[in-house]
């Protein structure tokens with residue numbers, strides 16, 4: 001995801017380049033295909049990168065715990081600042097923003113780190129392999145997307161509720177015992 005922008009840095013403010021990207025990028029230890037179109041615009045300070053990139057990363061479903069490929073759309077908008085003057089080669093002061101992306105001394109603009117950061121932000125907090133994922137059975141742990149399990153429906157069979165009362169009573173006694181031993 002590297003582009004040499006030395007020519008564009010010599011152009012006047014507002015000059016535009018469009019790039020079609022299609023590249024494998026290493027994100028968090030795995031290689032993912034990143035594709036899309038971005039537009040580079042010359043600004044008074046550097047180059048503004050804007051566009052939407054598409055990729056997929058492997059994540060764990062928060063309900064059924066299976067691995068699946070989660071498609072992500074990255075709406076990139078970042079200004080890149082050159083660290084050296086393209087004409088004189090003199091070092092340039094960086095803006096005072098706490099974090100900023102830079103164009104290196106060879107006038108190469110590298111999108112990889114920005115893509116990595118956008119991916120981490122785009123991954124949902126609770127990913128779902130599909131909207132209607134039925135998840136795992138809370139009793140036996142079976143993946144209910146594959147087929148129903150043989151567990152009785154919860155809260156309907158009185159024998160199970162009696163048993164669970166017994167279990168919690170035993171738990172209580174065990175805990176009390178621990179308290180007394182202290």
Ligand SMILES: [Zn+2]
Pocket residue numbers: 061062063064065066128129130133134135
């Ligand atoms: Zn799932």
Ligand SMILES: [Zn+2]
Pocket residue numbers: 137138139140141142149150151
């Ligand atoms: Zn079950």
